[in-house]
Amino acid sequence: MVVATLCVDMGTTGFNTFFDYYRGTDNTHYTKEKEKVLVHESVNPLFALLVSMALFGLAGLFGLILASMTSWYLIAVGSVCMLVGFFYTAGPFPISRTPFGELFAGGFLGSVLFLITLFVLEVTLSGQTVLATIPFFLLIAMILSVNNGCDRIGDEASGRKTLSILLGKRYAPVLVGVEGYVAYLASAALAITGIYPWHLLLFLVPSLWIYARSYRQMIRSGMHEELKSRHMGFASRSYVPYCISCMLSFGLEVLRTSSVLPAF
Numbered sequence: 001m002v003v004a005t006l007c008v009d010m011g012t013t014g015f016n017t018f019f020d021y022y023r024g025t026d027n028t029h030y031t032k033e034k035e036k037v038l039v040h041e042s043v044n045p046l047f048a049l050l051v052s053m054a055l056f057g058l059a060g061l062f063g064l065i066l067a068s069m070t071s072w073y074l075i076a077v078g079s080v081c082m083l084v085g086f087f088y089t090a091g092p093f094p095i096s097r098t099p100f101g102e103l104f105a106g107g108f109l110g111s112v113l114f115l116i117t118l119f120v121l122e123v124t125l126s127g128q129t130v131l132a133t134i135p136f137f138l139l140i141a142m143i144l145s146v147n148n149g150c151d152r153i154g155d156e157a158s159g160r161k162t163l164s165i166l167l168g169k170r171y172a173p174v175l176v177g178v179e180g181y182v183a184y185l186a187s188a189a190l191a192i193t194g195i196y197p198w199h200l201l202l203f204l205v206p207s208l209w210i211y212a213r214s215y216r217q218m219i220r221s222g223m224h225e226e227l228k229s230r231h232m233g234f235a236s237r238s239y240v241p242y243c244i245s246c247m248l249s250f251g252l253e254v255l256r257t258s259s260v261l262p263a264f
Contacts, residue, residue, distance in 0.1 A: 001066055001120055004078070005113065007059035012085035014052030016096070018045055019089035024158060056082055070120050077116060084108055099163040101148065102179075106141035128195050135190070138183035139242060143235040145176045150228035173223055177215055180238060184208050200249035207241040214238060
């Protein structure tokens with residue numbers, strides 16, 4: 001499953017890179033990221049397209065293997081995920097040109113992927129498991145909001161109507177803060193109600209501090225294309241510590257419930 005997920009993720013990134021270049025969204029005037037190799041390194045766009053198609057093909061192969069070991073329902077769900085990844089920037093009405101990018105990114109990478117993982121691990125899905133995905137939904141959406149906030153000027157020039165463009169220069173950074181802080185509030189609520197382990201509250205303290213400090217730094221420096229790499233680093237520094245906090249807390253809960261740490 002890990003390999004299939006990585007292939008879908010990398011393939012989606014490749015398709016996004018190709019179609020953004022093909023449509024002129026990524027260009028030398030607005031695109032400053034060195035990672036945009038089609039713009040700055042003269043990489044053949046056709047090569048990027050073929051690599052992306054190959055990655056989706058590998059994802060499909062590993063998906064078939066996984067479905068044969070678990071449930072064939074995964075084929076339908078995985079196909080929908082791949083279609084969303086492809087049409088995020090492809091087709092006549094790509095998702096990336098609408099205000100719904102955060103909804104789809106958070107929904108599929110934050111919620112659907114979480115639920116697929118639980119399903120593969122034979123965990124019974126319920127309303128509580130759906131609620132448990134909310135913080136991940138918000139944090140993935142936050143990462144995309146950082147990206148779109150930095151790309152706001154170039155995206156607007158290419159005709160996009162992302163949520164960051166609609167909110168404007170003043171409120172696009174506010175969206176990032178709302179998504180991040182609400183994710184932590186949701187985590188606290190889930191811990192208090194017993195859906196998450198209660199001790200996650202303790203593990204989240206340093207993670208929240210890292211997020212708050214990095215967010216303040218982003219606000220002070222402003223969201224610009226020239227600072228995009230730095231701000232995407234902020235997004236990673238916010239998401240990774242949160243995931244580590246969850247891993248530590250849930251790992252501790254497994255030990256506690258298995259009587260390894262009965263007194264905790």
